[in-house]
Amino acid sequence: MPALVLLGAQWGDEGKGKATDLLGGSVDYVVRYQGGNNAGHTVVVGDQKYALHLLPSGILTPECTPVIGNGVVVDPSVLFSELNGLNERGVDTSKLLISGNAHIITPYNVTVDKVTERFLGKRKIGTTGRGIGPTYADKINRVGIRIQDLYDESILTQKVEAALEVKNQLLTKLYNRRAIEAGQVVEELLSYADRLKPYVADTVLILNQALEQDKVVLFEGGQGTLLDIDHGTYPFVTSSNPTAGGACTGSGVGPTKISRVIGILKAYTTRVGSGPFPTELLDEDGEALRRIGGERGVTTGRDRRCGWFDAVIARYATRVNGLTDFFLTKLDVLTGWEEIPVCVAYEIDGKRVEELPYSQTDFHHAKPIYENLPGWSEDITKAKSFSDLPKNAQAYVKALEDMSGARISAIGVGPGRDETIEINSFI
Numbered sequence: 500m501p502a503l504v505l506l507g508a509q510w511g512d513e514g515k516g517k518a519t520d521l522l523g524g525s526v527d528y529v530v531r532y533q534g535g536n537n538a539g540h541t542v543v544v545g546d547q548k549y550a551l552h553l554l555p556s557g558i559l560t561p562e563c564t565p566v567i568g569n570g571v572v573v574d575p576s577v578l579f580s581e582l583n584g585l586n587e588r589g590v591d592t593s594k595l596l597i598s599g600n601a602h603i604i605t606p607y608n609v610t611v612d613k614v615t616e617r618f619l620g621k622r623k624i625g626t627t628g629r630g631i632g633p634t635y636a637d638k639i640n641r642v643g644i645r646i647q648d649l650y651d652e653s654i655l656t657q658k659v660e661a662a663l664e665v666k667n668q669l670l671t672k673l674y675n676r677r678a679i680e681a682g683q684v685v686e687e688l689l690s691y692a693d694r695l696k697p698y699v700a701d702t703v704l705i706l707n708q709a710l711e712q713d714k715v716v717l718f719e720g721g722q723g724t725l726l727d728i729d730h731g732t733y734p735f736v737t738s739s740n741p742t743a744g745g746a747c748t749g750s751g752v753g754p755t756k757i758s759r760v761i762g763i764l765k766a767y768t769t770r771v772g773s774g775p776f777p778t779e780l781l782d783e784d785g786e787a788l789r790r791i792g793g794e795r796g797v798t799t800g801r802d803r804r805c806g807w808f809d810a811v812i813a814r815y816a817t818r819v820n821g822l823t824d825f826f827l828t829k830l831d832v833l834t835g836w837e838e839i840p841v842c843v844a845y846e847i848d849g850k851r852v853e854e855l856p857y858s859q860t861d862f863h864h865a866k867p868i869y870e871n872l873p874g875w876s877e878d879i880t881k882a883k884s885f886s887d888l889p890k891n892a893q894a895y896v897k898a899l900e901d902m903s904g905a906r907i908s909a910i911g912v913g914p915g916r917d918e919t920i921e922i923n924s925f926i
């Protein structure tokens with residue numbers, strides 16, 4: 500019966516890992532449906548901190564079956580090192596399922612990602628350099644390599660040769676790099692086949708049968724709404740669909756099965772990489788948000804750009820995802836400011852604009868219009884219910900809810916599993 504989607508409402512790093520992990524105890528399957536190891540999801544359990552990149556956060560909950568859906572791109576070497584790391588810490592990963600239709604991030608996809616970024620120079624996207632864009636490009640160009648191809652050497656060889664034909668021309672003639680040998684790539688990919696085999700499954704069938712049997716399935720998005728290839732700040736986006744529709748295409752579960760769509764929303768805003776960011780702060784407030792919020796990339800270690808909360812973006816996320824609920828995270832980070840500015844609309848070429856402009860040029864020109872909300876100084880990390888929060892923190896949450904277009908059903912007041920205020924239950 501109930502399928503839930505949990506996704507980022509901003510530019511990623513909203514705290515999706517923590518939110519998924521929190522629900523993990525009540526769900527049967529946690530499914531990644533897009534992206535790859537560009538994601539970095541932090542989960543804190545007691546005094547243990549886990550950084551997950553490719554594996555769904557449900558891997559940390561023993562009762563839960565973690566699934567890598569067909570929409571994900573998989574770097575097998577990264578997958579194995581993540582599994583090894585978890586096994587060394589005593590986490591059982593044997594239940595993992597991987598779609599045979601998921602595409603493989605090949606070594607040449609990683610090379611092309613890095614070389615392309617270097618070639619773009621000042622116009623670079625600021626990718627994570629993990630081969631994500633080139634792998635999805637190969638998928639759309641119909642020259643991608645899928646997990647199932649590892650089990651037919653002849654097909655794999657033909658596909659790798661076909662994929663390298665054009666790439667080697669580009670690498671040698673345009674980028675001045677050495678050509679990549681198809682035989683070596685095939686050999687490397689085949690070396691992953693045996694270890695992957697026990698995990699490979701018909702995940703579309705398994706998930707749909709699970710839903711027929713009233714099991715609870717949770718879809719965990721990577722990245723965020725504004726990084727979506729269709730609905731984000733193109734071209735400064737990732738190459739997949741983190742938005743709610745991506746959960747269907749990336750898993751083979753139809754939209755009629757989805758009952759809740761939960762947007763993870765940071766109480767302020769961050770972004771990694773290039774691209775427009777209207778509420779970005781380049782002053783000491785931005786520095787303070789980065790320091791207090793620990794805003795450093797889990798995957799690349801880059802400092803995250805920080806800014807005030809942007810309600811225009813939250814409203815947009817509600818619309819394009821059909822959000823039913825928000826999970827507001829990192830409210831504790833805002834403790835100590837006397838006043839907290841919140842962006843309620845933009846000024847674009849002298850006009851007040853309430854909704855996200857579809858035009859890239861307009862968005863680049865958008866200046867935030869702020870409303871200042873009163874801050875609080877009390878420690879909120881021990882709050883267990885909404886009424887435990889100081890009055891001004893309550894008012895801040897209520898104001899965000901009114902501006903954002905969906906109810907706030909949970910509030911994060913710290914990174915730990917138990918540092919959460921639950922208002923409406925998700926399941």
Ligand code: GDP
Nearest residue numbers: 512513514515516539540541829911912913914
């Ligand atoms: P994700 O990519 O959306 O899973 O988020 P990241 O893990 O990249 O970044 C979120 C960071 O915030 C992680 O370090 C989390 O441990 C931390 N975090 C999550 N929720 C809260 C919260 O409510 N308060 C605080 N202080 N930290 C949080």
Ligand code: IMO
Nearest residue numbers: 511512537538539625626627721722737771772
């Ligand atoms: P999680 O799941 C934040 C950003 C990169 C870059 C752009 C494209 O932890 O929220 P890519 O390597 O995907 O082609 O890079 O997307 N990006 C993320 N930013 N959180 C992420 O994941 C991200 N994954 C990609 O910084 O700007």
Ligand code: MG
Nearest residue numbers: 512539540797
């Ligand atoms: Mg992250």
